[in-house]
Amino acid sequence: MKPPETIRTERLILRKPRVDDAPVIFETYAQDSEVTRYLVWKPHQNIQETYRFLSALEQLWQAGKDFAYTISLKEDDSLIGMFGLHPMKMKLEVGYALARPYWGKGYMTEALRIVIDWAFTQPNIFRVQAICDVENIASARVMEKAGMSREGLLRRYVLHPNLSDEPRDSFMYAIVR
Numbered sequence: 161m162k163p164p165e166t167i168r169t170e171r172l173i174l175r176k177p178r179v180d181d182a183p184v185i186f187e188t189y190a191q192d193s194e195v196t197r198y199l200v201w202k203p204h205q206n207i208q209e210t211y212r213f214l215s216a217l218e219q220l221w222q223a224g225k226d227f228a229y230t231i232s233l234k235e236d237d238s239l240i241g242m243f244g245l246h247p248m249k250m251k252l253e254v255g256y257a258l259a260r261p262y263w264g265k266g267y268m269t270e271a272l273r274i275v276i277d278w279a280f281t282q283p284n285i286f287r288v289q290a291i292c293d294v295e296n297i298a299s300a301r302v303m304e305k306a307g308m309s310r311e312g313l314l315r316r317y318v319l320h321p322n323l324s325d326e327p328r329d330s331f332m333y334a335i336v337r
């Protein structure tokens with residue numbers, strides 16, 4: 161799988177992250193415990209963590225294992241979040257997060273729809289899936305609006321360390337072609 165380095169939607173630009181995105185990512189959402197509440201990582205305590213996070217993402221891109229994108233607004237180029245593509249055999253798993261001031265404006269639904277459209281142009285991808293915590297209503301709604309279906313409840317499936325030290329129940333959403 162060779163994803164493009166840039167993906168454009170009506171209002172957004174998704175591009176390959178750079179290590180020097182660290183200050184804005186740290187400031188806008190990586191240290192925010194509301195944003196990370198349902199994520200698999202804890203809020204960053206300092207900017208060095210964000211630098212390490214971005215250099216790990218860069219290595220994953222280079223290794224062709226995992227493809228993260230920053231999300232920026234076309235209108236003023238402000239960086240507002242991130243979108244991750246995690247290829248699995250014949251399917252693609254996705255994940256995403258947005259800085260709080262940008263919630264509720266339809267941005268993530270817009271990004272997810274375009275990623276799904278792109279994925280289904282790839283001959284080897286038949287399924288796009290994502291997992292969300294059972295309490296993450298906003299994320300579940302985004303997936304529903306993008307045409308994904310809730311396929312099931314995965315019990316004790318993912319560790320969300322900001323909520324519990326034990327794995328939590330999650331919903332599996334997917335769309336297939």
Ligand SMILES: CC(C)(COP(=O)(O)OP(=O)(O)OC[C@H]1O[C@@H](n2cnc3c(N)ncnc32)[C@H](O)[C@@H]1OP(=O)(O)O)[C@@H](O)C(=O)NCCC(=O)NCCS
Pocket residue numbers: 194195196198199256257258259262263264265266267268269270291292293296297298299301302
């Ligand atoms: C989940 C997230 C990406 C959604 O992005 P977004 O751009 O705000 O999403 P959208 O605006 O496209 O859609 C959000 C939908 O959820 C709904 N919603 C949000 N919070 C809700 C709540 N507490 N109860 C009910 N509906 C809710 C919104 O009303 C909207 O639906 P609508 O268009 O039918 O009104 C964003 O909230 C986020 O970054 N959260 C933190 C990180 C995260 O949890 N990522 C996902 C991990 S699985």
